[in-house]
Amino acid sequence: MANAPIKPLALTLGEPAGIGPDITIAAWLRRRELNLPAFYLLGDEAFIAQRAKAIGADVRIAAVSASEAVSAFAEALPVVATGERATAGPAKPDASSAPAALASIRQAVDDVRMGRAGAVVTNPIAKSVLYRAGFRHPGHTEFLAELAAQNGRVPQPVMMLWSPRLAVVPVTIHVSLREALNQLTSDLIVSTVRIVAAELKARFGIARPRIAISGLNPHAGEDGSLGHEEQTVIAPALKVLRNDGIEAKGPLPADTMFHEAARAGYDCAVCMYHDQALIPIKTVAFDDAVNVTLGLPFIRTSPDHGTAFDIAGTGKANPSSLIAALQLAGRMAATQS
Template sequence: MAQAPRPLLLTLGDPAGIGPELTLMAWLRREEGIAPFAAVADPDHLASLAGTFGWRVPVRAVAPSEAASVFDEALPVIPLGERVAGARPGRPDPAQARAVIESIETAVALVRGGEGAAVVTNPIAKHVLYEAGFRHPGHTEFLASLAAQGGEEPHPVMMLWSETLAVVPVTVHIPLSAVPGALTTDLIVRTGRIVAKDLRERFGIARPRLALAGLNPHAGENGAMGHEDERIVAPAVEILRADGIEATGPLPADTMFHARARSRYDAALAMYHDQALIPIKTIAFDEAVNVTLGLPFVRTSPDHGTAFDIAGRGAARPDSLLAALRLAARLSGRDAGS
């Protein structure tokens, strides 16, 4: 007897944000090359929300093995123990935090147990979770803790990916003033190795090309604008090259992202958050996908937040979530129709 196809697992996100309505929109656009997915959520909440919008979205509570078979006729939902029926769009409530966390934990456990193909996460609001006692800096770090084996956590790497540009911030959610102290040759090398490995093994790029941005303007201008590039970044490039990775840099960041420059690399490693995110959000604002590299499972996410200000209006655009679902299917070998 053939094994049932494994669905992508889409988490709840903050129930007061746009995640639940994007989930409904994604199912309504399921014929646009979207592999079967199941929401890990409260089915009553999603059914009520669909009714509010007047959208014809039949919602069906299922086991993971049933999701693919019902996907064409109904939105499959793997029910949570925690309910969020009282969630109000645009009004985040720490009382819903337990459901948000349970959804992520359940999705990861099912994928690691072979019952799901990949994890796709809807946006969460960290400050809401913090009020409920959440102890992790963010989504990515929480996923890394769930992926721990033998007490050792993997080193997660955030990549923002689109068809036209892929970028990786080496340092992520820290103040700009803290970047020079946090940036080390070891961190750059570790990040570069993980990026190259996942580009080979998951993206199918036989010989990944990495371009490393300099930290300072003009990549330091031979020390005239700071010594971090020659002291920290350049040695990392040499180590990566010695590993057999095609790495270039440090390069002036202001000339790395035009079309001709992008054709020379598969991923750009930036030294801090905005150095990476400004170019990709300029070039591919609605299509960019957040991919976590270095985990033992595939995880993607739309590259936007909870958008509490427009939640409940049905006005959010699902483009980034659709792109996240498509990429998760591609990376997990679960393309639509397979």
């Protein structure tokens, strides 16, 4: 049987005034050195050419279709038009920013669902800019879930931050700590961990994933003296997961889960709220952590940082996290081809 043709990765523009264009150009310039999978940028060819000039990058840009991206990639940065022009200057979002960013995301999802791309890789967005334009989602993750809806059913998106040294998942995501406590239930923990376990098998090639589950309170509640959620919310979820055959251990004190020896004992740490998960991974893998959305019918990765307006257009932006996101997306796409 002949090998399936290689599908390029669909890379979104992100916030035009941020560092997304800069790191995209920087990543493409290192394509041969790092043997990067072929990708194309969904955006505005003239805008990218202008940004390349601003940062002093010697890059050839080719306006192509998705089907032409792989053949163009070796010699030029492939750009597939979205029909939305971007006019924002570095660090200066304007009225074009939100339409350009959202059109890029929508088209990337459409391309991967129609088989034109192997995965979606997203550059950072500026949520404040999108909110002013009427965007109603807490973030990228929730917007992608809506775009992934089938027959009116929106999948549960699970945010994983991955690096070779640590992978983490927060059960509750972009909400206040007070709201996270309201949202945290045994059912939410169970559904989250089931998705994590399934995708670690299917897309990361881990035959029997080992999942560490944190407690919520200091010292995992200290047998109820520092809080009861470990006994009333987390322990019942663990019982269900173990009955499913999932290797889940916990609840574990979060302050002792992330040193080097502890990390060797699991493949992913599932934590109860955003900062409990993200502080440790941003401490040990700030430059190369990748945001991966699990639970979608397609692969999505993203650099684990923001728009960095303060250095946009200066040529100082570090492309390491985007490079890691492209590499991981290529690896995950290869497992399902």
